[in-house]
Amino acid sequence: MTTTTLATPRRRRRFRFGTFMVYVVMIIITLFWITPTVGLLVSSFRPADDVKTSGWWTVVINPDKARFTLDNYRTVLGLPIPGRSSPTGSSRVGMDVALINTLTVALPSTIIPILIAAFAAYGFAWIDFPGRRALFILVVAMLVVPLQISLVPILRDYVALQLGGTYLGVWLAHTGFGLPLAVYLLYNYISTIPRDLFESAFLDGATHFTIFTRLILPLSTPALASFAIFQFLWTWNDLLVALVFLGAEPRVQVVTQRLLGLLGQFGQEWHLLTAGAFISMIVPLIVFFSLQRFFVRGLMAGSVKG
Amino acid sequence: MASIKYDHVWKRFGDVTVLKNLDLDIADGEFLVLVGPSGCGKSTALRCLAGLEEITEGRIFIGDRDVTDVPPKDRDIAMVFQSYALYPHMSVYDNMAFGLKLRRVPKAEIDRRVKEAAEMLSIGHLLDRKPKALSGGQRQRVALGRAIVRDPAVFLMDEPLSNLDAKLRVQTRAEISKLHQRLKTTFIYVTHDQTEAMTMGSRIAVMRDGILQQIDTPQNLYDHPANMFVAGFIGSPAMNFFEARLERTDGGVSVVVGKEFVLPVPASKLDHVSSHIGKTVYFGIRPEDLHDAHFVPRGVDERAKVRAAVNVVEPMGSEIYAYVENSGKEFIGRFDPRSSARTGHTMEVVFDMEKMHIFDRETEKALT
Numbered sequence: 001m002t003t004t005t006l007a008t009p010r011r012r013r014r015f016r017f018g019t020f021m022v023y024v025v026m027i028i029i030t031l032f033w034i035t036p037t038v039g040l041l042v043s044s045f046r047p048a049d050d051v052k053t054s055g056w057w058t059v060v061i062n063p064d065k066a067r068f069t070l071d072n073y074r075t076v077l078g079l080p081i082p083g084r085s086s087p088t089g090s091s092r093v094g095m096d097v098a099l100i101n102t103l104t105v106a107l108p109s110t111i112i113p114i115l116i117a118a119f120a121a122y123g124f125a126w127i128d129f130p131g132r133r134a135l136f137i138l139v140v141a142m143l144v145v146p147l148q149i150s151l152v153p154i155l156r157d158y159v160a161l162q163l164g165g166t167y168l169g170v171w172l173a174h175t176g177f178g179l180p181l182a183v184y185l186l187y188n189y190i191s192t193i194p195r196d197l198f199e200s201a202f203l204d205g206a207t208h209f210t211i212f213t214r215l216i217l218p219l220s221t222p223a224l225a226s227f228a229i230f231q232f233l234w235t236w237n238d239l240l241v242a243l244v245f246l247g248a249e250p251r252v253q254v255v256t257q258r259l260l261g262l263l264g265q266f267g268q269e270w271h272l273l274t275a276g277a278f279i280s281m282i283v284p285l286i287v288f289f290s291l292q293r294f295f296v297r298g299l300m301a302g303s304v305k306g
Numbered sequence: 307m308a309s310i311k312y313d314h315v316w317k318r319f320g321d322v323t324v325l326k327n328l329d330l331d332i333a334d335g336e337f338l339v340l341v342g343p344s345g346c347g348k349s350t351a352l353r354c355l356a357g358l359e360e361i362t363e364g365r366i367f368i369g370d371r372d373v374t375d376v377p378p379k380d381r382d383i384a385m386v387f388q389s390y391a392l393y394p395h396m397s398v399y400d401n402m403a404f405g406l407k408l409r410r411v412p413k414a415e416i417d418r419r420v421k422e423a424a425e426m427l428s429i430g431h432l433l434d435r436k437p438k439a440l441s442g443g444q445r446q447r448v449a450l451g452r453a454i455v456r457d458p459a460v461f462l463m464d465e466p467l468s469n470l471d472a473k474l475r476v477q478t479r480a481e482i483s484k485l486h487q488r489l490k491t492t493f494i495y496v497t498h499d500q501t502e503a504m505t506m507g508s509r510i511a512v513m514r515d516g517i518l519q520q521i522d523t524p525q526n527l528y529d530h531p532a533n534m535f536v537a538g539f540i541g542s543p544a545m546n547f548f549e550a551r552l553e554r555t556d557g558g559v560s561v562v563v564g565k566e567f568v569l570p571v572p573a574s575k576l577d578h579v580s581s582h583i584g585k586t587v588y589f590g591i592r593p594e595d596l597h598d599a600h601f602v603p604r605g606v607d608e609r610a611k612v613r614a615a616v617n618v619v620e621p622m623g624s625e626i627y628a629y630v631e632n633s634g635k636e637f638i639g640r641f642d643p644r645s646s647a648r649t650g651h652t653m654e655v656v657f658d659m660e661k662m663h664i665f666d667r668e669t670e671k672a673l674t
Contacts, residue, residue, distance in 0.1 A: 196391035199358050204405030204456075205379040214404075218395045 044072055044274035051271040072275035095276055098258035104167055105254055106235040109174035110228055117182030122212050125191035142180040151244050169245045178231050189223035225294035232287050255280045308369035308459035308492060309334045315364035317350055324350045326516040337486050337493045339507030347516040348496045352462050356385050384453035385462040390445045392437040399433040402452045423454040443474045463495045500540050512536050534670040537663055543593050546637035550589040552582050561589045564633020569610040572659045578674045579664050590663035596639035599654035610657040616647050
């Protein structure tokens with residue numbers, strides 16, 4: 001008895017110290033990690049003159065001298081700024097247009113590959129057809145092909161098909177580049193769904209299509225959501241594919257191109273870049289947090305006895 | 307309502323033959339249990355009937371209809387899986403209604419059938435729950451309910467009780483039997499558990515290595531096993547087997563296991579064994595046909611007696627299991643609880659030779 005009463009507090013103290021150290025290390029890493037982002041955020045609210053003459057940390061060091069403004073955001077979004085004439089024509093930043101363009105690119109580029117890949121993954125996982133394995137290996141092997149080397153051949157085909165500079169062209173390109181990973185991820189998930197479920201559904205009178213829509217899609221939400229986040233972030237942040245297949249005209253420019261443009265030829269306008277960067281971050285954050293709740297573990301719980 | 311016929315069915319997976327010339331007739335309304343050790347092909351036989359596996363050769367009939375090439379959904383069968391295979395994202399109600407919805411049964415009819423089945427299985431209060439909120443026994447009932455609402459011609463069950471704890475298993479066993487009496491539909495039930503087979507089946511088919519060994523009523527299977535495998539598989543504790551010689555002794559024929567282990571063959575069995583006199587055979591006797599010499603039931607001939615050393619005694623309350631030994635052969639007896647068998651002592655064991663079994667040494671087929 002005595003040994004246990006003695007041992008318990010000591011063990012607890014050691015445990016507390018360990019936990020404490022873990023927290024300290026985590027806080028230090030987090031601070032390192034978010035400092036640049038905080039700097040960017042602070043800068044985005046500072047007037048252009050301040051940004052150009054002093055560092056963002058002066059706000060922290062001399063809080064009483066700090067000045068804040070929303071002008072950077074107004075300029076970037078093309079909103080009127082009090083006391084100044086609204087910009088028109090080429091001087092307009094046009095981040096709002098770029099946001100819409102990017103959504104036009106990113107949403108279909110996320111949904112199309114998910115649909116195709118889910119069908120394909122189901123086929124690879126559960127439908128027996130000759131050459132299934134070879135085909136699957138072929139698809140997965142495409143994961144190692146860097147997309148850069150396929151840009152020129154695809155662009156030449158697009159020119160022949162008159163798809164260059166169209167949204168359809170970008171959607172198809174993103175779809176193609178995203179499919180190998182999508183098929184692989186979804187295959188891994190769908191193939192772990194217990195066989196009994198399918199067989200039970202077959203006996204219940206389901207066709208492959210009903211099984212797919214009524215069982216596979218609802219049961220695969222975690223995998224679909226995780227891929228959707230990957231693919232959305234990737235297409236949202238993409239510069240290269242959009243530049244090559246959509247072009248750089250202001251009418252079709254995506255956010256990343258616009259941000260690059262904001263920097264100005266000599267980098268003289270980077271106070272606008274800070275605001276633009278934060279605006280471009282909002283949408284991915286919304287997507288991430290709205291899909292994150294689908295990462296529920298144990299969605300299969302209760303279907304079969306483990 | 308339908309009879310079932312397996313007509314010379316073969317099933318191969320690559321080089322492995324799982325079903326070898328399975329020939330089976332199952333009457334309408336029968337409760338047939340397919341039993342055997344794991345890998346004997348019993349589940350495959352069931353899956354072939356369900357249409358989940360294509361058969362390599364032969365035909366399968368449900369009623370008069372040849373269903374060999376009919377897809378599973380059109381075979382008018384329902385199956386209960388070992389894992390239950392409930393749809394995890396659907397409520398109990400939707401799980402049960404799924405098959406009917408796919409068959410475009412009118413909504414009111416679906417509702418009526420689901421509620422009726424739920425009532426029958428006393429899961430009416432669970433209809434809104436998801437499977438993960440149910441206990442093992444409740445899930446099992448939902449799986450049964452899903453089969454019942456379909457009102458199929460044949461119920462197939464693939465080890466439906468093996469995931470339940472022992473008490474629930476016994477209870478559900480009785481409920482499935484009741485269900486069969488109530489529905490009067492053909493049931494085919496796969497299990498590796500011979501107790502389940504004995505208690506539930508109107509007939510039992512014993513399988514081994516893809517070959518049907520014997521099909522008969524539980525009692526006949528127990529009393530008259532066709533071969534050593536069936537004799538050893540059915541019954542617990544298992545039948546005792548001895549390698550022995552049939553020899554002519556003064557006044558008759560005896561089973562000679564060892565020098566001090568000679569048992570006279572009763573007159574009623576002489577005809578069966580006469581062809582094997584002078585040959586080595588396998589002699590089999592069930593543990594309950596051995597008796598403590600002090601407590602021999604009336605009518606049992608006490609002359610077939612052997613003195614044996616007691617190795618282990620297991621009191622079960624209503625009886626005693628004793629592992630005893632003579633001539634280097636250990637065997638088990640189920641003795642009267644008053645028996646004086648004590649570990650390390652010797653006792654006299656009486657063999658009820660009217661209940662003996664003799665098997666051919668080569669074919670392992672029963673002679674008696």
